[in-house]
Amino acid sequence: LPREHRGVSGSRAEAGLARRILQPEQEAELVKYIQELTERKLPPTREMVQNYTSDIAGHPVSESWVTRFLHRHQDELTSQWSTFMDRQRHAADSGDKYKVYFEQLGSKIVFYEVEPEHTYN
Structure with a gap:
């Protein structure tokens, strides 16, 4: 009731979505890109994921964001230092x-x- 009285509308879920660094579609594309790199045996590091996200978002993102992102998508992304x-x-x-x-x-x-x-690559 107090939120309605102040004229604040919308759910908390909607408010949380507005505060996200990447929209769900962007996160899905990032997951897909990471999976493609991993399939080619080029799994990105946490720092690389952070850089990709910063480029997409248009501003720097924190290391803790990367941790939360990897946790959110732990079923889709696997650690590649396992073998x-x-x-x-x-x-x-x-x-x-x-x-x-x-x-x-x-x-x-x-x-x-x-x-x-007489030297070359």
Whole structure:
């Protein structure tokens, strides 16, 4: 009754929908996009999801929004660090290992006197 007396109409659900960062259709498209990336073995990180959402919304979104989004869609989105091989690949991806690799590469280039014009991707 007090809400009606103040002239406030509409349900709380409608008010909540208006405050959402993404509309339900936009969230569904984001879920679909994440699923497509995951199927191609390119699962996005939380930071990537945050960046996608910020682009869609037109303003930055918080890390806690990403947490709530993933929780809302936990049945549709699965964690991709679940297989043994993925965990091994993730563990192998470290800055120290890259540093050692490039130091060894540099020493071999010097040792064998490889000229820059003879290097390529």
